[in-house]
Amino acid sequence: MRLTFTVNGRKQQADDVWEGESLLYVLRERMGLPGSKNACEQGECGSCTVRLDGVPVCACLVAAGQAQDREVVTVEGLADFARQRDHGGCAAEGHGISLDDAKRWRSKPGENAQLSPIQRAFIDAGAVQCGFCTPGLLVAADELLERNSSPSDEDIREALSGNLCRCTGYEKILDAVRLAAARSEEAV
């Protein structure tokens, strides 16, 4: 079947999608966006977390056909998504990032890096080790800070309870979310 949906602010189309295929498979294998990670395929690890019409979900548990006509934000579009949000922009045509740009995305620490505040905070706090869980955590943490700009430690732990990390022991990840929250308070 054909799937038409919005990915990171741009209309996309995929053909010959198998009816039992997951949104995650479409994103990784058909759109060429490998940022969302494929691990447990049963909703336990959170490494495939994306926003579906703004709601954080496990992309491995969304049937591809369920994304028809809906909006998906992946980690590749997170910096652009955060920028739009900060500038009060709406998703008009011409916004968003193309698949080619998304595929070329690199985290270049430096003045001109295309990083959302939460990505910057993860780097600065040393919250990334092997990096496999990072995309899902970034999407989940960004959504937490969107609805709660000064979360308590309990709020952070609950918001990230569906994202497993086997390297860090989570402390640096909690630090990163606190750092991003503190920076946004300063900016106001």
Place this chain on the structure above:
Amino acid sequence: MDFLRPASWEEALAAKAEHPTAVPIAGGTDVMVEINFDHRRPDALLDLNRIGELREWEVGEETVRLGACVPYTRIIESLRAELPGLALAAHTVGSPQIRNRGSVGGNLGAASPAGDSHPALLAAGAEVEAVSVRGTRMIPVEEFYTGVKRNCLEPDELIRAVHIKKADGPQQFSKVGTRNAMVIAVCAFGIALHPGTRTVRTGIGSAAPTPIRATAAEEFLNSALAEAGLWDSGQIIPPAVARQFAELVSGAANPIDDVRGSAAYRRHALGVMARRTLGWAWEEYRGNERSARCA
């Protein structure tokens, strides 16, 4: 495989009548796991996400009519006062990502004995609104479960809503697992006090082929509370009564040994949860709200 995408409830019923083997998919948190692991290859998936009314609820005089696809997150945010037991149970489901997609309708459709909402539905009292092109059936939830992952839906029926009695007294829910998040219940227990009718109802999860009520325990407690006049006096429940209630709850279960726990452990844990949740609920009835967050 077909992917059926009805835009309205009527279209969904027509599609289910035409394709009785089609598997309804709402949040996908159960169905997609089975497809991802190749445990299931349905002829067709019937996507319910485009039917807006399934994500709505109505608070009526005595019941809440909860649309089949209302995500757990909404129940936690918006129905804590009307459905406190279900809201507590909903909060133990998976993770935020899962609670954003999973729903009570899905829990009933999957009919896993470990489903988190079942004990709360059994304790509160609930009816499943099962609909087909032939008409509507209201099925009491205790008759809905027929076996492990089996329910009494006909092949052409879909769950439209669940009608749950609004709380008329304190409700509690407790679940045993290895951590606080992302846990399939080793076993679970729900209790609801109904001061209006001076009855107590219970629900046991993950400790029998289907979710069940502990009816002998309920009957024992109902008469013990009545005989001692405790509903009126508001005195504490004598420890011997609580102990007997716990033993009867343990005895009502029919658990198995599996990777998550042994049958003996499940029976023991159920007794502990029954005694504790009764204590918490009764304290609240006496006017002492419980402050701790974890069950």
